[in-house]
Amino acid sequence: MASAVFAVSRGKNIFRVPMTKFGKNLAAGLAAILLVATLSACQKQEGPAERAGKDIDKTMDDAGQHIEKAGQNIQDAAKDEKKE
Incomplete structure (x- = not known):
């Protein structure tokens, strides 16, 4: 097995350290x-x-949630009208 040798230089002398x-x-x-x-x-x-861009993404997500909630409210109102 070959061992690596690391050369250390100190001024003009070079020491070889295994x-x-x-x-x-x-x-x-x-x-x-x-x-x-x-x-x-x-x-x-x-x-x-x-x-x-992150602000726009957040705004669009918020708007989508409000639209879904509004759609759900419309469906609930329509169900209530059928019952009457």
């Missing part, structure tokens, strides 16, 4: 943490057009 299993896992873990931190910082900011 990468142990712990070192490889540590490096992979740090890389994963860095990737997650980088991607989480790239969330899109909500602009005015998106806020306006």
